[in-house]
Amino acid sequence: MQNYLRKNPQVHSIRVAAADLNGQPRGKRIPARFANKVVSEGTRFPLSVMNLDIWGEDIDDSPLVFETGDRDGILRPTERGFVPMPWLSSPSALLPIWMYRDDGRPFEGDPRHALAAVLNRYKALGLRPVAAVELEFFLIDDSGKSLQVPVSPRSHKRRKAAEIMSIRALDAFDTFFGDLYDACEEMDIPADTAISEAGLGQFEINLMHQNDALRAADDAWLFKMLLKGMARRHGFAASFMAKPYEDYSGSGLHMHFSVLNEQGENVFDDGGARGTDTLRHAVAGCLSAMHDSALIFAPHGNSYDRLVPGNHAPTGICWAYENRTAALRIPSGNPSARRIEHRVAGGDVNPYLMMAAVLGAALNGIEDGKEPPEPITGNAYDMDLPQIPTDWGEAIDVFAKSKIMPRIFDPGLIRNFVLTKRQELHYMAELSPTEQVDIYLDTV
Structure with a gap:
């Protein structure tokens, strides 16, 4: 995956994104020069982000939010690797990711993991x-x-x-x-x-x-x-x-x-x-x-x-x-x-x-x-x-x-959905x- 950015020096920013339960891409924008860390170590955001409503709001009474301290999961790149984002005006790349718990288990609320199962x-x-x-x-x-x-x-x-x-x-x-x-x-x-x-x-x-x-x-x-x-x-x-x-x-x-x-x-x-x-x-x-x-x-x-x-x-x-x-x-x-x-x-x-x-x-x-x-x-x-x-x-x-x-x-996914x-x-x-x-x- 690092090779992609070496071969495409025109890419100055990347997006890391996972699909939430509504299929909405959720993630971050990162300067390309810091992308290697994401590839090797992954990135983190709250488990609850995979379970937002169509407006992008937290779910009331969700056990993923205040009940558990809105704890993080770790998101790792999927096997897809980087893909270009030709709809943007500046050269950018998207790195699809999916969520795991800290102990390495796939996060059960991630829809991509549901299909993998x-x-x-x-x-x-x-x-x-x-x-x-x-x-x-x-x-x-x-x-x-x-x-x-x-x-x-x-x-x-x-x-x-x-x-x-x-x-x-x-x-x-x-x-x-x-x-x-x-x-x-x-x-x-x-x-x-x-x-x-x-x-x-x-x-x-x-x-x-x-x-x-x-x-x-x-x-x-x-x-x-x-x-x-x-x-x-x-x-x-x-x-x-x-x-x-x-x-x-x-x-x-x-x-x-x-x-x-x-x-x-x-x-x-x-x-x-x-x-x-x-x-x-x-x-x-x-x-x-x-x-x-x-x-x-x-x-x-x-x-x-x-x-x-x-x-x-x-x-x-x-x-x-x-x-x-x-x-x-x-x-x-x-x-x-x-x-x-x-x-x-x-x-x-x-x-x-x-x-x-x-x-x-x-x-x-x-x-x-x-x-x-x-x-x-x-x-x-x-x-x-x-x-x-x-x-x-x-x-x-x-x-x-x-x-x-x-x-x-x-x-857990049934409950969240x-x-x-x-x-x-x-x-x-x-x-x-x-x-x-x-x-x-x-x-x-």
Whole structure:
């Protein structure tokens, strides 16, 4: 890691940052000449910083604050190492970090450690998930009293319509997307296909699959940071807010995953379209945990505005082959790439918690040999199915009382997340819809 700064003498400052429970980067700015100490010894800040609300405030009654003296943890660099920050005007580098207790144990309230713990369960069974994500987002002009599509730098017009898979919509912001892809190359984020989506000024970018799910989550977290920063450099906002416009579809973060054995074989592949028993067990695990883990997939008040029947977001708990109305979709194609697409999460999620919830639930099903119900055919919105919670308060209560979540997440993280969300629920109720949008637009 020291080599990075030697090879890049133009970098005069670094940021060290970890993802808190809301996926917000928390950390410090440090002159580059003092970076070696951080690399070799780590840095310190309070354990409670990993458990702040969406405003960046301490959680009332959190045992991490006054009850324990607001004690420090130690944060060490992740294996990612330094990455450039091309959205800033001065040459800078980001060093992703994650938190440990002083005795060397991973801090149970760190979402990256939550995903690592799930992956260690796979490793103990000789398995390794392969994961990729599709991230939907909006480009927004938020300079006026109401949100609207930015003026195209190319045509100098404002296109006030949704255009699904429109080349014209992509070309309207060609300079922005060109700079964004160049920045992804600099940061080693494997950005693949871009399309325009069904919302107003909405787009989607796919990240290539990784056989290291922790790296895939890093890619998603870094991409969200990059996209928002690059958009501001171009004079508008980019947001992963689940539902900025009432009359248009919201943004999702779809996750595709398969599982490899020690021989590198896809354990979901049976050579045909149906998939193996292991695939069905994983599906069953995901379905069983979906109701209780809704708070992970829809963590904010605005998240639930997206979960509306007929608006391209799943609401019924079901699975299907090649059917985008289902919560879990088994895509068609080459059997060697047989996988599960989990379609519930909004764009506003913490990628580490989302991937931990999905992969942890799938592993529960595999370990238990659980069988799913029959896959559906047709329109899931028209069927009488078990439903994903559509109320934030209900989702918080369900998550807190779940018997399934402790198989996936440490009880300390569950407690911290519930306290966080209950505090946000309380204070969001005091704000107008406009004030709520202002908060979510830039943060999530």
